[in-house]
Amino acid sequence: YISDRFGKAISGLKDFIVSADNHNINYNNIHFPNTELGEIGEKIIHNYQLLEESNKQINVEQEKLLRHFHYSDEGIAIFSANREKLYANTHFIQYLNIILDEPTFKVEKLLEQPDFKELNEFLQKNTPVNPNTTNIPVYQNKISKGGKHFAVKLLIFTDNSFEITLNNISDNEKNRLLKQEMTNNIAHELKTPVSSIRGYIETLLEQPNITPDKQHFFLERTYSQIVRLSDLIRDIALITKTEEASELFDKERVNVHNTLQEVIDDLHDPIIAHGINVRNEINPQTVIEGNKTLVYAIFRNLIENSINYAGDNISIGVNNYMEDNEFYYFSYYDTGQGIEENHLNRIFERFYRVCEGRSRQNGGSGLGLSIVKNAVLFHKGDISAKNRKDGGLEFLFSLKKTLF
Structure with missing residues (x-):
């Protein structure tokens, strides 16, 4: 039993x-x-x-x-304590091969490459891990190769295995450099009018016996610099809003023909002073659902660009030459002097000048055409510029009929 x-x-x-x-x-x-x-x-x-x-x-x-x-935007690779690859996603292999001089699928090879020399030295210094440690240091660095920028991070685990991540930060780096460049340009642009205003006011304060005519002269110059400063601040605020807070713009029905006519009426004096003939050939029934302030800014900046740089006694024409189910297509042209071909791809950049100092001489902020491009992009369109066969400059752009 x-x-x-x-x-x-x-x-x-x-x-x-x-x-x-x-x-x-x-x-x-x-x-x-x-x-x-x-x-x-x-x-x-x-x-x-x-x-x-x-x-x-x-x-x-x-x-x-x-x-x-697998679906992460980061490149991730995990290695054993013996430095053998346990896992690597496709982004890691792709980013690694951009960094390395010769393509490879042997991910372990990266520890032998010069670009990862510091990472390898850090790994050797911090392994084997003390089992009683509570704080294992983390390696972080940046690698730039082939016009791309990658953030590199190394995490070491208590069993001496480790993880390496590669994060493509090219867009972030580009934005950082653009913002840095814009900050420098803004400071440079502000310096001239502020210095001029200060100089004129100091002259008036230090010379109380100055003649009324001279006083009037200095006050006029001061006022013109203040206007220039106000325009610059306005343009900076507008371009920043279109790039970083476009959702704050109201959307409404906008008659494009009438908006262009408002611009022509507002710029009547400088248009007449330069002997310019402006033809509004946009169909009066052309209506989009967008933002009126930005549509107004498109035409105002294009016309001011022609006034300042195209020369006197020219003609300006604006028409919507085509449409489809989604977009209206517009042509804006002047019969002025045009620009050299090598500048055409850069004229929409912030503060870009075809000739150094021309915006300052004409009172422009250097942001006009950049505002135009951002306003067109806000309306889901595209814009390009070309020299006309018969002389002058032409801008071709599209605006989406509705943003709702």
């Missing part, structure tokens, strides 16, 4: 081990006698079930993590 009870417990454990090896456990068919050995068998089965559940949960979480790595 005792041998039989002992044998049943042993048989139950044997059946469990065989079925576990075959990954085909039927827990309902495993029975143990009501003995101390049977109780031990039950405990083993129970703990094995808990282990199975834990492994399933780990596999699910691992699958989630790998899917996250």
